[in-house]
Amino acid sequence: MRKIITGPLLGCIVCMMGIFSNSCKKQDKFLDAKPNQALNVPATLADLQRLLQNEDVFNSQPDPGLGQIASDDFLVQDEVLPDLSSAERNSYLWSKEIFDASVTQSVDWNLPYQMVYYANVVLDALPGIKLTDNEKSSYQQVKATALFYRAWAFYGLVQTFAMPYDKDNAANQPGIPLRLTSDLNARPGRASIVDCYARILSDLKAAQPALPERASTPVKPSQIAVDALLARIYLAMGDYPDALTYANACLARFSTLTDYNTLNSPGTTNIDKGFLSEDIYHSCLIGYSVYNIRRDMYIDPVFYNSYDPNDLRKSKFFTILDKLPQYPRFVGSYDYMGQKYDGLAADEIYLIKAECLARAGDSTGAMEMLNTLLKYRWKTGTFTPYSASGADEALLLVLKERKKELLLRGLGWADLRRLNKEPRFAVTLRRTVAGVTYTLPPNDPRYAFPIPDIEIKLGGLTQNAR
Template sequence: MKTRNQFYLLSLLVIGAAILSGCKKQDDLLNTKPNQALNVPTTLSDLQLLINNQNVFNRNYPSLGLVSTDDYFVDPGLWAGSFTASKNAYIWARELYAANSNVADWNFPYQAVYYANTILNVLPSIKTSGNQQTQYNTIKGSALFHRAISFYNLVQAFAMPYDSVTAIKDLGIPLPLTPDLNFKAPRSTESQCYDQIINDLIAAVPLLPDQPTVKTMPSKAAAFGLLSRIYLVMGNYSKSLQYSTSCLGLYSQLQDFNKLNPSAFPVYPNFSPEEIFHASMNGYDENGFQAQVDSNVYKSFNDPNDLRLAIFFYNNGGEIEFNSQFDYNNALSAPIATNEILLTKAECEARLNNVAGAMTDLNALLVTRWVTGTYLNLSASSADDALLQILKERRKELLFTGLRWSDLRRLNKDSRFAITLYRNINGTIYSLPPNDPRYALPIPDNEINLNPIPQNPR
């Protein structure tokens, strides 16, 4: 097993959308070739095997957004040796991909959409007895959830940040809703994309169990948590508050950091108890580059009683690297979890002028991160003061979970929080201003060659 100083950050794997790994029985049904349809499943058991496949639905979430954030930095030598897409995304280059390369951030989510569409297409033809209805409902709700989160991840990567004024005309992503591999879907508007995502989740809610039976499977709590995330990036704080409250009403467990072993790696041998739905980001290997924590972020953990210093980070010979963000598969976690949802709830309360509620939620989280008996509750003099404190802690708490990219995109629309990102590679300075067109990744050339949709300006 690799030790933690051998883990490298997110270099893009050159893997096609139909390539799967693993030896579990459920994978047998999924061994397909590129551009070849699935063998059509015919029973509920077939569909259960499909929906259980973690390689398709829980792994390989997009990572180039994270590569483009200010969560970390890399040594110039390591940067120079990284894969083309990771190397270029790190400096916000206008051209990202090697010629005719497969792009994992595009391929893997659309692979998940294809399998979800296959399940949803087959389900109506399967007759069920009374004792199978719950299984039928859970499979359908799970497929809707996975399609929704895949579309959401794609629109965060390949479309500009949501703007309620222009969403009706801004270009989003293609929204294939059938498993027809020959169908060439146009780019829908952002308004249509978010409507589809939300409608899928609303339809999934009554079909899913309240809480996750297994952390890799969807639940009502996960659907509510994802809805709260979506409405937050849309700037609809009342709706985001509604769904974050609903989520926490079903699952609200927090981890007392006093009970963790900071020397363990991974910190969580299976799942964090805060996870409502577990997922992880796509590949990294020895051809990648080693991630070090941004020094300004690291210095913001300035209270010696804050246990996140020991849990989140690892001192590798003087280089501060990431620690607890890796999961049991040695991949970077990208979960829906109670810490995120509690911070979302607190932010929405602050934005809606409920200062007391916002600070209660923030303190409820932070007390679990401090040495027992040392935490002093924070207070706020105004809604703006509360919001500033909550966003500061969100920046710290959700470090390296993939959420920073979406946060940068949405917060840049408010001049109070807009920032320009910088990289320094051997004295050459690269920058990414707020609301720059490069906040949308380019559509892969391979996709445009097959389906001539408009390219994103860079």
């Protein structure tokens, strides 16, 4: 069972695999008190390794999900909205206020910072660990693993609680608090967006050399996962040359794609197989209840019908329920338990490379990457390779297929944020509920979610403009 922080980050010590005990304090007294002195302190490298092997914390639904709900990937029947939590309902309707006054915390904030806390406990403890001669290489790998997890959490937070990266303004816009110590009395303010991305990138690049090239299982980081994550981050920053560099580096060592002809239908995974062969790093979005509304969360039928009948994603990603009218429901998660996968997989990296090549004017290379991916998605012998008359047409084709391939993978919100910076791709999102139309214009301040009020109060943070 995954562990959720039950109080504000500044006022809790999370339960750590039995090594730490829960020691939540009353909010108004915590900053005047020291953490429980009876807590066991990790004393060996093995202790620290165990902390980093907690899949409940690092892989099973720890990633912010409000952006996914606010994206245009799915729709919800009107009559279901009142049954959702306030955070889900308000995110779906792009409300100015997301959290009701009675809600003092957010799992989108707490769970990533829980990851950060675990990572910082390891990083703070490492200098005091006495090593045997055989543990020196393991020491570096433990440090690298903690840096990877911290960077992963920071990136999810900055994509949720800060405005999109803009190279001209990033130095002057508030990002997130960069908690670089496990001392819960430390209260860092909000770093600038440019400093947030600089920290994320530097942590990843520092981690990469000490990680294994390939992990023994996708729930662990690797050098290949670092390349894939750097490609994703640079794409979100609009730095397409660097995104291409790391996409190339990733695909040079890992280019496996899963042939959808070999998969059971519906769905893209199966409990007997566990991880897909193209899975590089496995992680999932926070499991909001909206994803479990089988008959009332659905995919726009127009979008569903944009898939060719021979495109296996139409049957692997969706199922049609018996409710009338019949709405498609998404079942294509890369997580075999059906959680909303937002990890790193080879298909995303092919699409990053294809987009970057198109933006660089190489339409032939872009189509080669796109076609390499799509031939594994269509019924055997039915795929006709795409062609483009030029770079602009290639880019449009790639972005169209990116949306179809990466639906409900936690990437739609980041794509809206970055593409809205380009007038030719900027969109105003619209939803009509009970006869009322709600809109989200490009580059609106609501592309940064509000920080929970308790964190504003305890951390002395500035709130996002809404």
